């Protein structure tokens with residue numbers, strides 16, 4: 001990822017940041033992503049969930065969310081659908097390689113640099129695994145670039161169909177003529193857009209399965225939209241489109257509550273630019289490294305009050321329950337705060353609300369008993385053993 005937005009500062013960062021911001025806020029790209037999201041949910045996710053429910057089969061929700069998000073991240077990037085969520089469940093080597101990058105990244109954060117650098121030089125341990133993951137990812141990029149020459153993925157319906165591939169704008173830009181830099185930018189985009197959301201969705205389904213009262217409130221909020229879509233007594237699955245879910249405050253509150261307790265980026269690493277004194281009174285010096293545990297901050301009584309450990313979406317609502325309460329980003333750090341705040345927040349909320357609403361409305365998600373839920377040591381807060389669930393189709 002060397003040279004990509006996540007590893008740089010100063011002028012190169014300013015330029016990359018501006019480019020990423022203009023792409024991720026472009027109405028054309030956002031509309032294409034929304035259209036592709038609806039197509040993926042309708043044509044892949046819902047049929048798959050329906051089959052699982054009919055067969056009463058247990059499955060790993062984390063793996064499925066990882067496949068879904070791989071497709072949702074890669075398609076607008078390359079203009080080609082890798083099809084990891086297709087019914088034949090193809091091998092997901094590239095997704096596993098992305099996970100490995102996150103695990104080794106965590107290892108590097110925890111180890112003295114001399115230790116991992118020696119391992120890299122000797123090509124042993126986690127560094128060897130990273131090297132292999134790098135090869136898999138290079139192959140992914142090569143394969144997708146080849147495919148995009150012959151296939152173009154179209155988004156939307158009828159005359160409104162158009163193709164979008166984010167990569168074209170990098171290929172046309174002389175700043176990205178260096179192949180290694182282009183490669184780093186592509187992989188960073190995949191990590192930012194896939195892992196964060198797949199992980200959050202998995203934790204949401206885990207929490208909802210244990211809180212049927214919260215599920216009922218979400219369904220009540222969805223009910224007026226659903227009743228406009230299907231006639232009473234008709235059993236067609238309902239899909240909730242981004243335009244319909246964006247004003248749903250309780251659904252969004254549930255999403256934020258999950259991000260508070262289970263932030264997908266649980267630790268942020270910062271380097272001090274100039275000597276300073278923190279609001280806490282701690283002195284910091286230029287070059288110092290600071291780790292911020294977003295995971296711990298989300299569970300601190302001093303920040304969130306006595307019920308800080310409860311899963312309670314209501315804390316995000318105004319007193320009358322009709323609006324989201326304003327919470328400053330330095331308190332709710334899941335998307336970072338300040339000039340380097342997440343640029344994909346709105347896209348992420350759009351994608352997650354659509355997947356949650358559609359799943360929760362059409363199915364009951366049940367946890368399979370006897371599994372141990374614990375986080376994996378990684379830069380991303382994935383579950384070590386996945387999340388094994390069963391689905392029941394809702395009778396309406």
Ligand code: HEM
Pocket residue numbers: 005006017020024192193194196197200259263264265268269333334335336339340341342343344345347348
């Ligand atoms: C649940 C979803 C997401 C969460 C919680 C999240 C969180 C974050 C965090 C914490 C950072 C700061 C990282 C750091 O400085 O160390 C960040 C940066 C960033 N995110 Fe996200 N992200 C999410 C989804 C996305 C998506 C879907 C995209 C793209 C489509 C995206 C694009 C970016 C970019 C480009 C940056 C770099 C901003 C900069 O440094 O200027 N993120 N995100």
